[in-house]
Amino acid sequence: MSILLLSPDVITERMAGPAIRYWEFAKALAPFHTVTLAAPNAIPDTLQHTTSFSLVQHTPENITELISCHDIVIFQGYIFDLYPMLRESDKVLVADLYDPVPLEGLEQHHAPQDRPIIADQVRMMNEQLKWADYFLCASERQRDLWLGHLLALGRINPLTYHEIQQRVIIVPFGLPDSAPQRTGTGxxxxxxxxxxxxxxxxxxxxxxxxxxxxxxxxxxxxxxxxxxxxxxxxxxxxxxxxxxxxxxxxxxxxxxxxxxxxxxxxxxxxxxxxxxxxxxxxxxxxxxxxxxxxxxxxxxxxxxxxxxxxxxxxxxxxxxxxxxxxxxxxxxxxxxxxxxxxxxxxxxxxxxxxxxxxxxxxxxxxxxxxxRWSNVTQSLLSLCANASRAPDRIVENGLRKSQPRRDCEHDYNALQLQKVALEQQLDFIENSHSMRLTAPLRTLRRWLTHWKT
Structure with a gap:
């Protein structure tokens, strides 16, 4: 199998959790598969010649070719929004959901006017859950969370019911197999x-x-x-x-x-x-x-x-x-x-x-x-060795099978964001001292309030 890892975070000498996770995934998979680790940044020369897998930058210009050259695509977070062509791919798609983004978002954005931000994060997760063939999570608790989410989105259905539990895979974060040995000062x-x-x-x-x-x-x-x-x-x-x-x-x-x-x-x-x-x-x-x-x-x-x-x-x-x-x-x-x-x-x-x-x-x-990474990636190795497309997402006419009904959620959320921007502009104009100017705007404000309810 050939596997493409689309990292949402930068791959450099200084890496945070998401990048470390994909770096270690690549190391674990490379002995058994052809692996490409793609990052959103240009890869430093210091990293290019130190790995057993390919390191590249993913961009809108090369993403189609990258996807076409691999059998399995593993991704996380905003990647699915950045590259919507994944929805039409005939490759096996693996959504990495180890980070429940909207719950973190709610810790940062908890004012009433922040609702569109959270709605957009939920939409981002929904899109991955609607289209992917497999789902990675970090614990049994997360597995229960995503199974409930899949049920609500219609992904647990007569076609998937008997195998869905094999498609939500626990792959926690890990740590290196060998104990650390000091190589310098801290x-x-x-x-x-x-x-x-x-x-x-x-x-x-x-x-x-x-x-x-x-x-x-x-x-x-x-x-x-x-x-x-x-x-x-x-x-x-x-x-x-x-x-x-x-x-x-x-x-x-x-x-x-x-x-x-x-x-x-x-x-x-x-x-x-x-x-x-x-x-x-x-x-x-x-x-x-x-x-x-x-x-x-x-x-x-x-x-x-x-x-x-x-x-x-x-x-x-x-x-x-x-x-x-x-x-x-x-x-x-x-x-x-x-x-x-x-x-x-x-x-x-x-x-x-x-x-x-x-x-x-x-x-x-x-x-x-x-x-240890060698232990926690065993389920990922098994997934990649036996990967198949989800039965309710079998490709038709070269395109991944779509939802049976029109999904208006994306349009609705976009409209919500436009409404918030319009209300902010109205707030500014209504502070004007010109009653003649603001009279029709107050009418529009009443209409927006009625539409909200």
Whole structure:
């Protein structure tokens, strides 16, 4: 089989989760298949000659040829919108749904006027679920979510009912098979001499995370534990289209307000290159992750947790997601309630004791073995070896079979976005002092209000 991996994120020396996932997919598949990993950016020369698979940039100009040269196409996120010709392809389409985008979106966009943003994200997921032959997810919870979604969209039907469960495949994020070996310096070289017990926040500060509780905890503990430091490793995302989120600004402001900024609480700038990430992970004592009790948490799969496991570090995290359950079950760390400062303090104090710390190492190793890339990609290898088109999407006359009814959702959402833009223009004009000008516009406003209901 020939397999095309369409990465939604940049493939560079500095890679975030989606790009790392597709890089590791390519490495796992390459011994058995002809693999092309395509990214939205020009591939750096430093990466071109170091892989057992082809590395290219995907563009509107070359995408048709790329698709035609492969048997299976694996994609994620906005890729399906960017290249609508996938809907007409006779290739086996695999939608990677390990990131439930609308739930993350709702953590950022929760004002009434943000509804079109969320509607567009749901539409994006719907399109993938309507047209793909297989679906990847990260956990049993996500699998249940997407099976329900497929049922609502009519994809679980008499043609697919007896095989749909074999088409929704669990392929979680993973970690390298070999334990990390230090090859250089990490972040400790920039810390002061007193820093001996380091909590590592090993990724970005997104809106659905809770760094503020952790910063307040460090403030309360610092008088008794002058050796305690909290390091935020992820600064600016390597994909320049992803901007710094408000939560990161709030975290920096709180650290400054409490007098901890870049003393007890350190914010690293930039993004650590993937090939030296292990040096920074090995500098930590504890891996931490804090989030809220939300629907996003329930269906999430916190990939930074796997980085801590790979480096052999015990973890303190908040409960609510599947990896928190795994950490508690394997005794790979301590799980606390969301926003519970006292519980965080107790957990840090417990692991600060070397004897207690040592009791969690075996659990970390056991859980790390479970999530090795060689283990978690077995189901992906099986899928690619036996791939077939979904029976309700068999190609007709060279085109992928369409929905039996006209789907107006895309047009409706586009109209909603136009309506929001029009209302914003009306708000501006209605503030004018000219009653003659605004009279007909007020009539239009009443019509828009009636149409909304």
């Amino acid at each position: 972040f400790r070289q920039s810390l002061d001499n007193e820093a001996e017990f380091v909590l590592l926040w090993g990724g970005g500060i997104w809106e659905w995370f809770d760094p503020l509780t952790l910063i307040r905890v460090v403030h309360r503990l610092s008088p008794r534990y002058p050796d305690l430091r909290l390091v935020f490793l992820g600064g600016q995302h390597p994909n320049t289209t992803i901007h710094t989120m408000p939560k990161q600004h709030r975290a920096i402001a709180l650290a400054q307000e409490l007098g901890l900024y870049n003393t007890q609480v350190i914010f690293q700038s930039g993004w650590v290159p993937y090939d030296v990430l292990h040096n920074h992970l090995l500098d930590a004592d504890i891996g931490v992750s804090a989030h809220f009790d939300s629907l996003e948490t329930h269906f999430s799969f916190r990939t930074r947790i796997l980085s801590y496991l790979w480096a052999g570090k015990p973890i303190i995290t908040t409960q609510g997601d599947v990896l928190a359950d795994e950490i508690a079950r394997h005794r790979a760390g301590i799980v606390v309630n969301p926003t519970d400062e006292d519980a965080w303090i107790a957990a840090i104090e417990k692991l600060h004791n070397p004897k207690n710390y040592a009791t969690y190492i075996d659990g970390v190793r056991m859980l790390a073995f479970k999530y």
